[in-house]
Amino acid sequence: MASRAQKTSAAVKPKGHASCNGATKASRPASAGSASAGGPALSTDQLLELYRAMLRVRILDDRMITLQRQGRIGFYGACTGQEAATLGSAYALEPTDWIFPALREASAMLLRGFPLVPYLAQVFGNSADVTKGRQMPSHQAARAVNQVSWSSCIGTQLPQAVGAAMAARLKRDRTVFMAYMGDGATSASDFHVALNFAGVFKAPVVFVCQNNHWSISMRTDQQTASESIAIKAKAYGFPGVKVDGNDVEAVYAAAKTAVDRARRGEGPTLIEAETYRMGAHSTSDDPTRYRDPKEVELWKTRDPLDRLQARLLKLKVWDARRDEALRTELLGEINAAIKEAESYGPPADETMFEDLYAEVPWNILEQREEYLEYLRRAGPAARGDHA
């Protein structure tokens, strides 16, 4: 326990949101052969920015899976294959807008300026984690970038997003709320509740369903007999759109349209982004038990990063040399951040009893004392595995 809490938390202030929406440089529209026919378009600078962000997440996820195999982290849930759906949609938000994430949207925080080291500290669950090592890895959240805390419980965030959106309306704020879910989550009761409330109250919320074809071992056609997820919005009285979730421009166009609509007070939208979970459900899962590797191979040909790269090459704003340099740069940045994040000790013992109530009741005070006394008397034996 020598290294315990020797360092204090790394800075967690986002480095400014300029990177989030609307590149600072003047934007040329990336027209030639745009994948998104009509609707809001992205400039080449924005496409380049998104390519960098998507590649960063891809490399990061790969590295974390390796770390998990090496036993350096306990668990990891990657968004590999879903970078366009995740980041393309979040890119349509203003920094003041809120994200209610599901399983695979943590990296939207990075896009919105959250620093890498505390982001990774959450995965290590250590003292540099702003959420104090309380949740499993891949459950990042930070008020600094308006990404709310989420639980592992599927679907629960959806009505909460609607409520926050109702609150913003009541306060005459122009904040928009993006609520994510997987295809599996559309089976949960809270999906119905959320969409129904959102329709009734015309809440400024954008639902983004990442239809990645799987809910652990179950195919989407085992979740719903509906011809699509998007069409479900019709029954709730607002638009539903299905987009190619591996086409970042199409995702962005749909998201931006929906965000603008919500901001104008015209109510919610449901976006179904069709994509694919390229990896395992999580590091605890072995997908070879239930899905055909041929399907994975097929979707490899539709990889959102490859597609964006091809588009950038076609636009002649990118080349192999720059690509190689970017990969090297990002890998270096990520490895350095991992090194730093890993160097922090576990959260201080007392943190177990913090943040439970605004005013600490007697049982918590007593148990905290009992606990600290136990740690003193039991010594390393109290630590179990990480003694």
Add this chain to the structure above:
Amino acid sequence: MPTLNLVQAVNDALRVEMRRNPDVVVMGEDVGKFGGVFRATAGLYEEFGPERVIDTPLAESGIIGTAIGMAMYGLRPVPEIQFSDFIFPAFDQIVNELAKLRYRSGGQYAAPVVIRTPYGGGIKGGHYHSQSPEALFIHTAGLKVVSPSNPYDAKGLLLAAMRQDDPVLFFEPKRIYRAARGEVPEGDYTVELGRAKVVREGDDVTVIAWGAMLHEAERAVEQAAEKGISCELIDLRTLWPLDIDCITESARKTGRVVVVHEAARTCGLGAEICALIQERCFVHLEAPIKRVTGWDTPFPYTLENEYLPRAPRILMGIDEVAAFEA
């Protein structure tokens, strides 16, 4: 006799009963083709087909609600809730419907549903893959609650649960799904619900535990023995209805009791056990009853070993109770 681990024993019980009784159906998320995220239903889909091994959409209220309807119509559903942490979307169906169905219909309808669910911490699962919510269901009149600590009991208790007519919450200690191994008879046998087991006899202190904590308690009891404290260790096995005779008999003998559970202390089953013992054994008690439990906080990720009432903490509880003088 084959040696099985706990999850294999569960699987075996399901297979035995499905072969015996065509009304038994298994249902839940990922339980079919995949065989469950913990493999508890592995091979059942292949043997019994999709009609009796049902992959359901991701909705616990749907799983339990439809299980209740199936049971009312005469089936014997054994739904799996993937982690007990995710049982709460079905809480309404369990607490307001399942538990009260027989009572509210004046005994006309019943729903013998056996809900299997992995529970407990120590697998690096954080808040939502670690909780021990048994007390919430014990507090709900109309439900039986079971938690085995070893493969033999797991199979025998599950078979017994599937053959009686009340709803059962069957909490499986997932931390020891694979670590708990033991000889399990092939084919059919049952372990009666409502009966605790004295795992080890002793005279000085009674230690009561269940599930994964039974093994922590066992370690503590062995260490106590080395110091000359003789503990009687009771594995509750059925958490409700409790084996009150076994508990009171032991409490009268030792006069000193430690109750161990992973769940938070406040309003945990330990609180009820303390109340029952003091109501029935007051004059025999030599020391206040000690609860060694999870803390009254959510289950943490990084500090999970510190949260759990592991052997060193149980031993301290035993020492304290053994040393108490009025």
